[in-house]
Amino acid sequence: MCPHAHTPAPAPDSPRLPETIVHEERAQLDFSQSMSYGDYLHLDEVLNAQHPLSPAHDEMLFIVQHQTSELWMKLMLHELTAATRCVAAEQLPDAFKMLARVSRIMEQLVSAWTVLSTMTPPEYTAMRPYLASSSGFQSAQYRCIEFALGNKNPAMLKPHAHRADLLAQVEAAWRAPSLYDEALRLLARRGLPVPADHVERDWTLPYQASDEVQAAWLQVYRDPRQHWDLYQLGEKLTDIEDAFRLWRFRHVTTVERVIGFKRGTGGTGGVSYLRKMLDVVLFPEIWTLRTDL
Ligand code: HEM
Numbered sequence: 001m002c003p004h005a006h007t008p009a010p011a012p013d014s015p016r017l018p019e020t021i022v023h024e025e026r027a028q029l030d031f032s033q034s035m036s037y038g039d040y041l042h043l044d045e046v047l048n049a050q051h052p053l054s055p056a057h058d059e060m061l062f063i064v065q066h067q068t069s070e071l072w073m074k075l076m077l078h079e080l081t082a083a084t085r086c087v088a089a090e091q092l093p094d095a096f097k098m099l100a101r102v103s104r105i106m107e108q109l110v111s112a113w114t115v116l117s118t119m120t121p122p123e124y125t126a127m128r129p130y131l132a133s134s135s136g137f138q139s140a141q142y143r144c145i146e147f148a149l150g151n152k153n154p155a156m157l158k159p160h161a162h163r164a165d166l167l168a169q170v171e172a173a174w175r176a177p178s179l180y181d182e183a184l185r186l187l188a189r190r191g192l193p194v195p196a197d198h199v200e201r202d203w204t205l206p207y208q209a210s211d212e213v214q215a216a217w218l219q220v221y222r223d224p225r226q227h228w229d230l231y232q233l234g235e236k237l238t239d240i241e242d243a244f245r246l247w248r249f250r251h252v253t254t255v256e257r258v259i260g261f262k263r264g265t266g267g268t269g270g271v272s273y274l275r276k277m278l279d280v281v282l283f284p285e286i287w288t289l290r291t292d293l
């Protein structure tokens with residue numbers, strides 16, 4: 001006799017056992033012959049890439065925080081480079097979607113600082129000697145993002161000289177026109193008075209702010225209806241720089257609360273260096289035009 005023959009049937013709305021639900025839903029449970037979640041996402045590689053060097057409990061937090069940041073940066077670069085190409089090809093609706101995503105990723109990175117700020121100075125000090133001379137200053141993806149956003153500085157190529165593959169990527173980002181360079185070229189093609197030396201130039205040189213470029217943006221912002229897509233582009237650039245400034249600020253504040261004014265493992269003055277980075281302006285005329293509106 002079936003052992004469950006006398007078990008009363010459950011009422012239709014009574015809670016069911018989790019195993020029953022899985023069976024009733026007919027979820028696939030055998031992955032010996034087909035691709036699983038972990039296979040698709042290569043989780044063996046990703047989740048076995050955490051190798052703490054110290055006995056400190058907090059090193060796992062430090063590693064995961066940086067690895068997740070690098071993953072978000074990977075997506076950000078993917079979106080930024082594609083958006084820059086779309087601006088060059090005058091496919092602005094596509095570019096806007098990607099640039100909105102870049103801002104959201106940046107916001108994600110800003111919020112992530114709250115996790116790291118649970119690490120106190122004694123906790124970080126326990127693991128810091130194990131970092132030796134490694135530092136976020138040497139992040140190739142971060143440098144590509146700075147270059148793609150126009151903050152060009154050839155000195156920042158040097159930490160990658162020992163890795164030909166990474167150097168080639170960072171160098172390509174240094175040589176390419178930035179998102180802002182492509183935005184100005186677009187303004188020029190639309191007949192706005194962008195000076196010739198901002199339409200064609202040596203893109204490896206740092207961007208120089210110009211009154212004429214500000215005047216061109218002013219035409220856009222004084223008549224948004226007439227230049228609706230350029231106006232939207234200007235505001236997308238504003239969103240990105242706004243979020244990036246918040247990231248820089250949260251970085252320097254987290255660093256100050258964790259190591260005070262100690263020198264950085266990357267050799268810079270630490271907080272003094274990061275504070276200088278707060279003065280970087282990526283899209284200067286986008287900000288200065290507002291005074292004249
Ligand atoms: C306790 C946490 C952290 C401390 C104490 C810290 C400290 C520092 C210091 C002192 C520098 C200056 C370079 C140097 O001399 O080392 C720096 C640069 C940098 N850090 Fe961090 N950092 C922390 C967390 C992070 C995180 C979570 C990220 C995210 C990826 C990050 C990314 C960077 C980048 C990209 C730079 C280069 C910035 C630039 O050149 O403008 N840092 N950090």
Ligand SMILES: N[C@@H](CC(=O)c1ccccc1NC=O)C(=O)O
Pocket residue numbers: 066128131134135136137259263264265266
């Ligand atoms: N520059 C930091 C070390 C540091 O933060 C770091 C070291 C290795 C890998 C990532 C790091 N994060 C950001 O700079 C320090 O001076 O303590």
